[in-house]
Every structure is written in C-alpha cells, then in structure tokens.
Amino acid sequence: MQTTGSFNTIPCHAPGRIRNEEGHDNKPVSVNYAITEYGLTLETVIKELSHWGNTHRIQLMGKV
Structure with missing residues (x-):
C-alpha cells in the first residue's frame, strides 16, 4: 500500500x-x-x- 499521494492508490479487494x-x-x-x-x-x-x-473488556478490566 502506498502511504503518500492520492487516496486512489489504496488497494481495495472489492471496490464498490x-x-x-x-x-x-x-x-x-x-x-x-x-x-x-x-x-x-x-x-x-x-x-x-x-x-x-x-465482554472481553469486562473480563480484562472489570467494566464496560
């Protein structure tokens, strides 16, 4: 993926x-x-x- 230039250069597997x-x-x-x-x-x-x-956050931190 190109990181500079136009947004049109970002690849997309299913355009549209x-x-x-x-x-x-x-x-x-x-x-x-x-x-x-x-x-x-x-x-x-x-x-x-x-x-x-x-649910995962609750298990890790005890809160939402």
Whole structure:
C-alpha cells in the first residue's frame, strides 16, 4: 500500500462492494464514503464483534 499521494492508490479487494467512495479535488483533499446495500449485510457481524469486544473488556478490566 502506498502511504503518500492520492487516496486512489489504496488497494481495495472489492471496490464498490462494501462502500462507495467519491473523491473531491479541493484542498485539503476530502473523500465522501457511503455504505452500499451489500455493506449493510455486515451489520450482524459488526454487532457480534462489538458484543465480543465488550465482554472481553469486562473480563480484562472489570467494566464496560
């Protein structure tokens, strides 16, 4: 992955599948992201991972 230059040089394994990207030629450079319908199918996975993370934190620190 290139660390300098345009955001367009960051590799993506499934461009446009999980999120859409719209770059703007302004200064500073800005990029708008929007989740796709396919990306929304990750909701269950993200919720379960969040639940696991909170449970793990409780076990380590004794609090949420």
